[in-house]
Amino acid sequence: MARQGELVESGLLAMAVFLGTEAMLFAGLVSAFLVLRAGAPVWPPPGQPRLPVGVTGVNTVVLLLSAYTMQRASVATRGEARAAMVRWLAATAALGTAFLLVQGAEWTALLGHGLRASSGLYAATFYAIVGSHGLHVAAAVVTLLVLLARAWRASSAGECRRRVEVCRLYWLFVVAVWPVLYALVYLS
């Protein structure tokens, strides 16, 4: 909620501008991936391990589900339901952590199969794109845990409303970017 005389809450505006720079980062990575891929005679290159499409598909659903729980946390702050807000924030953090754990297990398996960043453009672009997104999810989970600790101590849900809204914007961005990356890197 904006203060008296304020058109937009300054934290939200700052996050929107920040997300603009983040969108450009991912647009650059996607552009590089598309150009490199178009220039390759065969994609994925022969001899490279195939990416786990099914597991990551399920993981995508987990991440999409976290957008729903984050939205519910935001609704709970408007309804002054502190316990519900804490519960939904915890659920979001748990889903984000689960996503990261599955991604970590996937990376470990791929490294075990010999897919290293130094093994070629295929691996380098995969680790650059998926790794960048993973770092963003990790940052979002850490932010969410800090927010959760504050929400736990807060006397009312309204006290955390601004922080939850800013965090929600970032979380929704991170979730919205992933299906695009998944479709490009895993499915195409």
Place this chain on the structure above:
Amino acid sequence: MRVGRCTLGAALAATPAHACPACFSASGPTVLATYLLTGGLMTLLPLGMVAALVLWLYGRARAAARAREAHSSQA
């Protein structure tokens, strides 16, 4: 004036720079089409984001103005 002449001289003396060796050395219509597509994306995306931000702020300003008018007419 001197700065302008120096800048012009440096610009004329410089050899062409190719930002992306992958795009520059690439051959074939697919790569060219992809290059143009991604070039368009990278050009239009920031403009689109700025436009969206301006429209959003404009909408908020109009909503705030309407709320003020409704408040003053009630008073």
